[in-house]
Every structure is written in C-alpha cells, then in structure tokens.
Amino acid sequence: MPDGSVGQAVKRREDRRFLTGKGRYVDDIHRPGELTAVFVRSPHAHATVKSVHIDAAMASPGVIDVFVGADMEQDSIGSLPCGWTVTDRHGEPHKSPPHFPLVRDKARYVGDHIAVVLAETLEQARDGAELVEVDYDELPANVEIVKAVGGPPLHEEAPDNLCYDWVLGDEAAVDEAFAKAHHITKLDLVNNRLIPNPMEPRAAIAEYDGGLDSYTLWSTSQNPHLLRLILSAFVTGIPETKLRIIAPDIGGGFGSKIYCYAEETVCLWASKRVGRPVRWTSDRSESFLADAHGRDHVTHVELAMNETGEFIGLKVATRANMGAYLSSFASSIPTYFYATLLAGQYRTPAIFCNVKAVFTNTAPVDAYRGAGRSEATYPLERIVEVAARELGMDPAEIRRKNFIRPDQFPYNTPVALTYDIGNYEASLDEAMRMINYRGFSGRKAESQARGKLRGIGFSAYIEACGIAPSSVVGSLGAGVGMWETAQVRFNATGTVSVLTGSHAHGQGHETTFSQIVSDTLGVPMENVEIVHGDTGQIPMAMGTYGSRSLAVGGSAIMRACGKIIDKGKKIAAHLLEASVEDIEFKDGNFTVAGTDRSKSMAEVAFTAYVPHNYPEDLEPGLDETAFYDPLNFTYPAGTHICEVEIDPETGVTEILDWVAVDDFGKVINPLIVEGQVHGGVAQGVGQAMLEHGIYDSGSGQLLTGSYMDYCMPRADDLPSFKVGMIETACAHNPLGVKGCGEVGAIAAPPALINAITDALGIMHLEMPATPEKVWRLAQTAAAE
Amino acid sequence: MHDFGYHRPTTLADAAAALESAEDGKLMAGGQTMIPTLKQRLAQPSDIVDLGAVEALTGIREEGGALAIGAMTTHAEVAASDLVKARIPALANLAGGIGDPQVRHRGTIGGSIANNDPAADYPAGCVGLGATIHTGKRQIAADDFFTGLFETALEENEIVTAVSFPLPGQAAYAKFPNPASRYAIVGVMVAQTGDSVRVAVTGAGPCVFRDRAIEAALSSNFSASAVGTSSADESALNSDIHASAEYRKHLIGVMAKRAVAAAGG
Numbered sequence A: 001m002p003d004g005s006v007g008q009a010v011k012r013r014e015d016r017r018f019l020t021g022k023g024r025y026v027d028d029i030h031r032p033g034e035l036t037a038v039f040v041r042s043p044h045a046h047a048t049v050k051s052v053h054i055d056a057a058m059a060s061p062g063v064i065d066v067f068v069g070a071d072m073e074q075d076s077i078g079s080l081p082c083g084w085t086v087t088d089r090h091g092e093p094h095k096s097p098p099h100f101p102l103v104r105d106k107a108r109y110v111g112d113h114i115a116v117v118l119a120e121t122l123e124q125a126r127d128g129a130e131l132v133e134v135d136y137d138e139l140p141a142n143v144e145i146v147k148a149v150g151g152p153p154l155h156e157e158a159p160d161n162l163c164y165d166w167v168l169g170d171e172a173a174v175d176e177a178f179a180k181a182h183h184i185t186k187l188d189l190v191n192n193r194l195i196p197n198p199m200e201p202r203a204a205i206a207e208y209d210g211g212l213d214s215y216t217l218w219s220t221s222q223n224p225h226l227l228r229l230i231l232s233a234f235v236t237g238i239p240e241t242k243l244r245i246i247a248p249d250i251g252g253g254f255g256s257k258i259y260c261y262a263e264e265t266v267c268l269w270a271s272k273r274v275g276r277p278v279r280w281t282s283d284r285s286e287s288f289l290a291d292a293h294g295r296d297h298v299t300h301v302e303l304a305m306n307e308t309g310e311f312i313g314l315k316v317a318t319r320a321n322m323g324a325y326l327s328s329f330a331s332s333i334p335t336y337f338y339a340t341l342l343a344g345q346y347r348t349p350a351i352f353c354n355v356k357a358v359f360t361n362t363a364p365v366d367a368y369r370g371a372g373r374s375e376a377t378y379p380l381e382r383i384v385e386v387a388a389r390e391l392g393m394d395p396a397e398i399r400r401k402n403f404i405r406p407d408q409f410p411y412n413t414p415v416a417l418t419y420d421i422g423n424y425e426a427s428l429d430e431a432m433r434m435i436n437y438r439g440f441s442g443r444k445a446e447s448q449a450r451g452k453l454r455g456i457g458f459s460a461y462i463e464a465c466g467i468a469p470s471s472v473v474g475s476l477g478a479g480v481g482m483w484e485t486a487q488v489r490f491n492a493t494g495t496v497s498v499l500t501g502s503h504a505h506g507q508g509h510e511t512t513f514s515q516i517v518s519d520t521l522g523v524p525m526e527n528v529e530i531v532h533g534d535t536g537q538i539p540m541a542m543g544t545y546g547s548r549s550l551a552v553g554g555s556a557i558m559r560a561c562g563k564i565i566d567k568g569k570k571i572a573a574h575l576l577e578a579s580v581e582d583i584e585f586k587d588g589n590f591t592v593a594g595t596d597r598s599k600s601m602a603e604v605a606f607t608a609y610v611p612h613n614y615p616e617d618l619e620p621g622l623d624e625t626a627f628y629d630p631l632n633f634t635y636p637a638g639t640h641i642c643e644v645e646i647d648p649e650t651g652v653t654e655i656l657d658w659v660a661v662d663d664f665g666k667v668i669n670p671l672i673v674e675g676q677v678h679g680g681v682a683q684g685v686g687q688a689m690l691e692h693g694i695y696d697s698g699s700g701q702l703l704t705g706s707y708m709d710y711c712m713p714r715a716d717d718l719p720s721f722k723v724g725m726i727e728t729a730c731a732h733n734p735l736g737v738k739g740c741g742e743v744g745a746i747a748a749p750p751a752l753i754n755a756i757t758d759a760l761g762i763m764h765l766e767m768p769a770t771p772e773k774v775w776r777l778a779q780t781a782a783a784e
Numbered sequence B: 001m002h003d004f005g006y007h008r009p010t011t012l013a014d015a016a017a018a019l020e021s022a023e024d025g026k027l028m029a030g031g032q033t034m035i036p037t038l039k040q041r042l043a044q045p046s047d048i049v050d051l052g053a054v055e056a057l058t059g060i061r062e063e064g065g066a067l068a069i070g071a072m073t074t075h076a077e078v079a080a081s082d083l084v085k086a087r088i089p090a091l092a093n094l095a096g097g098i099g100d101p102q103v104r105h106r107g108t109i110g111g112s113i114a115n116n117d118p119a120a121d122y123p124a125g126c127v128g129l130g131a132t133i134h135t136g137k138r139q140i141a142a143d144d145f146f147t148g149l150f151e152t153a154l155e156e157n158e159i160v161t162a163v164s165f166p167l168p169g170q171a172a173y174a175k176f177p178n179p180a181s182r183y184a185i186v187g188v189m190v191a192q193t194g195d196s197v198r199v200a201v202t203g204a205g206p207c208v209f210r211d212r213a214i215e216a217a218l219s220s221n222f223s224a225s226a227v228g229t230s231s232a233d234e235s236a237l238n239s240d241i242h243a244s245a246e247y248r249k250h251l252i253g254v255m256a257k258r259a260v261a262a263a264g265g
C-alpha cells in the first residue's frame, strides 16, 4: 500500500546506520595486501624541483616503492583536465596549463604533490616520506588576486597569469543606462576564500586485478561516473570497461569531492605498477592544503537607478582566483554560474559583467556550496542595500519596487537565463511578517538602552540549480552533458531496487527517493532500496552537485517509474483480459476502469518474472531505465532576514534572529529540506563572520591550516532558525521541485553583512566580519 | 608518530625513576598537547611516562586557607567540584571555559601549566590568584613559575604534583576566546584579598603577566569604573591574524572591567 509519504517529514532512513557507527566509508574498507600511500608535498609556494633523492626512503623499513612525476610520465599518465572550456572576450579558449598528478618541473603551491611513498603501514610510509630529499630552487611567489597579472609567472602557457578575460551582457546598453542614471551606487568588495572541510576527509583505495586486467577504485567522490569518465578518457587511458569506481558512504562534500584529484589518480596508477592495492586517506592538514578551495573574488560593482529608485543598469568587474592549476570545473564557476545570476530577483534591463580569472600560488579553487551563485548574490544584495541607504529608501521597498512580478514569468534576464516561475513579493512579505519587521525600531531602541547596536539585514536571493540542460551547458563550453539516469528494478517478490546516478553524501536521498518511488508505484517504503555510488551497478550517470539530485535525478526516477507503470498496465490488461487503454493505475493497483477488477503491483511484478500467463509480444521482467535531461535550470528564490546585536566594546556580533523564507517548489520531505536550509545558512554565516582561508603574502604559506586558526561555525555561533516556505511549483520537471541544498550558503552572507553594516551605520565591511574589524568600525562610528 | 617506550607508574617515585632512566623521557598527563605533538612528529621522545595511574597526583583538598589541586585533576573535575565552586568560583568558572568537553575531560591543570601555552587560561588563574606550584622537590610561587613563551621554572624531569590557591576575597575571570581555537585571545583574572589586588593577563602577550596599572587603579577603588586602560607595552603584545596588539591591549581593559564587575566590584 502506498503510504502517502510525499510531503511528509519522514525521518531519514540512513541515519540509523550513520548514528550507530555502522556507516561504511572509504577508510573503513581494507583490501588484502594493501599498501599505504603518503605524499611528499611542497613546503614552498613556488619552486623549481631540481632533483628528488629517493634512495634513503627506499631503504627505509616497509617502504615498497617511491614514485615521482617522471615515473608517471613514463607510463603516459596525463594531466588532470579542466572539463569546461571558457571562451574569452576575444573568442579564444581559456588557458588550461598542464596539471600533472605528480609535478614534473616545479611546485606551484604549498602542498603541491612532489612524490608518493608506498609502504606496508602508514607510519612506515610517513618515515619514508621524511627521508625523501628534494632539491628546490625557490621562485618568487604570489598568492594575491590583485597582484597576479604581471606577477611571477606560474605557467609558460599563461605568461601573464591570466586564465581568461571574459564578458557577459550588453556593454553598450549598460553604458547608455549609466549615462542617463539619476543615481549611481558603487562598491568594492572581496569574496573571501573558503576551505570546504567536509567531516570526512578525502580518501581512495585502488586495486588492480591482473587476471581481468581491470581496476577498482573506492573513492570519496560525489560523482563516481564522472570521475571514471575523466580518468578513462583524459588521464590514464584505462577503458571504462576496465575501471569500476565505488563511492560508498561519504561524509560530506560541499563540492570539494566533485573533482578528479592527484591523489586518487596516483593510487590508481600505482596499484598496477606495484601490483598491490594502494590506499590513501587525507589527514586534516592535507585537506586544508590540497582540497579545492572556494570563492576568492575581488569585485567592483556599480548600480544605476532612475529618479524613483528603479534599477536601470548593473556593471560588475570581478577578478577570480583559480589557484595554481585549473581544477575540474574551476573555469565555469566565476563565469556561467556567476555572471548569469546577476539579475537576481530584479528587472534590471541592462547588465554587463567582466571576469578576469588568474593563476596564483595557492590551492586550486573550484565550486563550493553555492558555487558562483553565492559570489553573485553577495555583490548584488550588498549594492542594493547600499543603494537603499544612499537614497534613503527602506531596504524592503527598494527590493519590492524592482522585483520581477509574478505575471512576468517566464522571464528572460539580460544575462542569459530564463526564470520559469516565482513569486518574490510573497517570500519577502512572509519573511517580514515572521521577523516582525515593524517592531524592529522598538527592538533597536531597547538594544541601544543597553549600550548595544542592533541591525537588520535582508537578502532577496535567487539561484539557478538543478544543473543542467545538456545542450545549454554544451554551448557554453562544458565537456559533458548534465542529464541523470535512474533504473527502477522490481524483484519477483515485489521489492524494488532503485539505481540512481545521484550520489548522497549527506543529503538523505535514501529517504527522499524512497518516498517518491513508494508514492508513485504504491509500494511500501521499506520495500524500496536506493542504490547509488557504484559504476559497476548503475548505468552511466552524472552525479551530485549544483543542487541537482532531486530536480534531475529524481525526475529520472519518475520517468523510470512511468515506464514501469506503462509496462505494468500491459501485463495487468493481459491478466484481467481487458484492453490496455482501460487499465488505470492508482495507489499500487491496476484496475479495469469502472470495475473493481484489479491486480496489485506485486502481482504484476511476480507475473513479469514468472511469465506463465503473459502477453505474447511483451518481454518478461519489470526493470526500466530512464535518462532525464532537464529543460531548464530550476530557480529557487526567497528572502532571508536576520537581526544582529553588536557589543561595541568588544566588536562581538550576536545573531539574534534568522528568518528564511524559501521557494523550493514542491517539497518531498520538509524535515530534510529544513535541515538543508539550516546547514546552508550555517555555512553562509561561517563565510560572513568566521571562515577565511589566508595565505601569507610573503612566503605563500597557508596561515589557516588547522582548526586552531580556521574558524568553522559551531552551534553556539548560530541562532535558532525560523524557516518558512512558499511554493511555486517548478514548471518544467515532473516533480515540480527546485533545489534546496545550496540556498542557505547563497542567501546568508549578504543578509548578515547587511545587518552588521546597518547596526554600525556604515556602508560596507569585508567578510569575515571578525570582532576586531567590527570593533574598529564601531569606534569610528561612535567618534563621528 | 615515532616509536617510544611507554611507562605507566603508580607512584611518584616510580614516575621520577622512569623519567630519570629514560634517554629522552617525557611526562604525559591527559595527552591533549602531547598526543597531537607526537602525531605531527614534532617531538620524538624515547619514552613516555604516563601519569594517569599516579594516585598521589589526584584530588582537591582544602588545607590552611588554600585549595590544593592535584596535578592530574582534569579541567572538568575542577569545573564541577563543589569545593572549588564554593571557595573559588572564579577558578571553577575558568576551568569550565577551557576548550570543549572532550578537552576538559582529558586535559589537566598540571599539563596546562607545565606546557605554559601563551593563550592558556590556567596561567592567568595561577598568577591572578597568587598560587603556589608544588613539585616533587620544591614549591614555586606562580609569579616565578611562568618564565616565557612555553617556558617555566621547571627543571628537567621535575614533576608538578599540585597547585595550591589561597582563598581570595573576591575574584573573577573574564575571557575573550579565539573564535577558532577557543583559547584566550585575552583572559584576565582579577582577585582582591585584603588590600591586595592582582590582575593577571593571558593570551595578550608571549607569557602571562600582571597588569600593574590596573592593579594600582583597583587597589584604591575596586570597581569596574576604576579599571582604566592597560599599562601593557603594545609592542610586546601578540599580533596575529586573529587580533592585533592594539585590539588585545584594548581587550585587557574590557576583560578586566568585566571581571571586576563579575567579582562584585
């Protein structure tokens, strides 16, 4: 019987295993005869590697082998590719210099991979690594975006350190708008570098089977099929038929586990070279150094308005840090996932954006929860706020005045997107009601009486997720399609295995997807098993990133369920001696319309596998595969409002209240969705107040390489969130859903900075708003 | 970590002997600093002498107008002790604000002061309250114990056995935690006993120090409004990505004021 669970706050099925310590992560897996790999990493930000002496390490107890870049070159192991080619403003492809898993000529950031030591145990591999002697010639290094162009060159292929100089939008139209503007607001801001820090660090185990000449790689990947494609087609040449990648339980990714990294590539290659399985688990220090980082932009933004405060033009110039090499999707983040979002929720008719991406001697930068869209929402929601202050307008009213209205959908923005549906005023109104906006001045006065500064901040964000229509991303330079796959396989006894290309690493797919299948096919949830993360079991797939699992992966599941129902009708019609057109499927039963004659899903499934009495022209079995390529992005949007109180004596900011009103379209599981909002906002608060990846500008050393110095948000940094929802169903996918995983991290930073600057009575301060920065500004504000 | 010999003596004498006979022996209390140091291969002792089973180093007692706290007493034990809460609530409060619950249940007062991290809380507690550090061979006044960055008056192989805190008239500790590590960016212990006022500052400089200007100001008027500003030499204060010397100096005054207010001044 169906349990009508769609829309219900079903508790996460997977949590039982996670909370009782029975999750099975990559590091929990052991293979007979395995060796442990330890990487020798560059202590220098930029240095020529003159020679690597491995004799002492080779002689160290337990060490089996030591490899350097030349060994991989000998075996024709290629460069780690960037899977998205951005075409610059002159029509030239971006610069994508080689990125070898072990360096061949020089080290380009602290943590770069010089050599790998394989030993019987981790400690022996560490001992060996300490004995590898590397002769470096140190080179001048640069870690700063603003000094990259013209700074010490990292790559021959990009002598000026410029990866691309790219534009989007109509520059002439924007110039025209600015020429006739009544008021222009300008702002310079920095989007601070973040270090992802999933709870589980990256890990890999590679095993080569000499008999079958094939490999198995257990990897902490958000997208094992995509990883296999990259490793097969671009890096190792191992055919996809000979490479199986398993991504079992994964403890968080936030984007950092999308990419093809050096470490798993080295393990994979070395497993054949030494003929034994090779394992590697990152320690936390390595995660800080060598996981792909996020954000790191420097931006100048200008907003032109007419007499009434309507936005007539927006101009954005951004410099984006790519780090030392182009990570798998790095180039697309500050371009197609950034500039395309600059319309936000507004009708701004003319927008122009220029992005210069640069190489620096820092870890590669790629997508991190909110990727691109978070970086776009920040300057936009900040400049709108500053504009309101300059014009003396209410921050809610300036937004309301400029919103795209419900009757204007579908709406074409001047930056290449078509928003399908939305109702921005509804979420603004609900958020204002929930936070009691009218009562704010009273609360501010009350704070003032206690010597505290109170502020309120809005963020009316939009994001584009559920990525993405393959033809669209293809035309923009993506090297892959962005559809998803699903296979719905009934077993003879009526249980269902659902093989999905989406990968869960904290999102709760096992619950959400089961709810969908249970409701659609009318089978109890406990009879539905979700299988993911194994290229050996699941058809070609694209994986999880860009808040796409439900909108794209879930839609593929719906489509496969549809095929199951269609076939089931044929079987039921045969059993019921009726015509297929007369069979109706509802609540798990196939019924002859207008009668009480019916067959259950379980009976039909049994018949499909024991087809003694069966339609002649129909294949046995009840097992359907579907691929779903979305027609458009989905556009979740909403308003977050937060209220803060600052202690001017210390600069400490306390978040007193947080209201999030989001439009995710149809909600399958409100408990999971609310959890995603909480987590996302926590990460956004982290960016705005606490987190900052800092490299020393002189030495290029990472100064925030541990939790002693890199500040993650904790429970006591956060208020109790108030989550509200409005619903405009996505117009173009069968579930009516939009993504929810990233919005918190997108919406939160400007809301918080708007509130803090409001409290201080200033226009801007850079993230993270640390107590010292806030204290200094509070002193100046008090002195004025 | 590198290999080492491991000893778990049950008496102070055996601990001292194990340490003496080792080539390069190190004591281990709760391991909260020691284990990470070993794991990161920053230390390579030949032997580790674990003090965890030495009975004589445990316990909290009141004797002769002071609280004597055994070196192996954990921060959680001090924070939860009814005796400490009754006699020196400022100290229970200080211990309860160290690190996180895991750290508080392993970390010890002996390990903390022997390590003398510039941002640790106990050094301010010891100096502010005018404590005496007891070792296997002698007694050292807290004022003389903390000598510099990660440096103390302890000689090689000298074992801290207990710390005794004279009962103050009024005292309070105020801490401005580092948002990342939660160690002190600035922590100030203020104590008034009779006409003596002690103000000890941790986190701000390379080693705990007494702020004489604030002490003088409070000696004539023990109230928050009298605190004034710190006399610390800004150029000698710590300055890093978390806080400049100027901000730290400012925070000394603020934390001192808050401590005095909490102490009832």
Ligand SMILES: Cc1cc2nc3c(=O)[nH]c(=O)nc-3n(C[C@H](O)[C@H](O)[C@H](O)COP(=O)(O)OP(=O)(O)OC[C@H]3O[C@@H](n4cnc5c(N)ncnc54)[C@H](O)[C@@H]3O)c2cc1C
Binding pocket: B026, B027, B028, B029, B030, B031, B032, B033, B034, B035, B051, B071, B072, B075, B097, B098, B099, B100, B103, B106, B107, B108, B109, B110, B111, B112, B114, B115, B119, B120, B121, B122, B158, B159, B160, B161, B181, B182, B183, B184
């Ligand atoms: C995550 C984290 C957060 C922390 N936050 C704080 C904080 O907010 N405030 C704070 O004050 N501290 C903090 N600490 C430090 C912690 O509270 C411990 O006090 C400190 O790490 C010492 O730990 P331990 O007692 O386990 O000693 P160990 O690590 O075992 O030893 C430390 C040193 O002391 C020596 N030693 C130990 N016992 C004796 C003895 N009896 N006699 C002589 N020498 C001895 C050892 O040889 C070693 O050199 C933090 C630590 C961690 C890991």
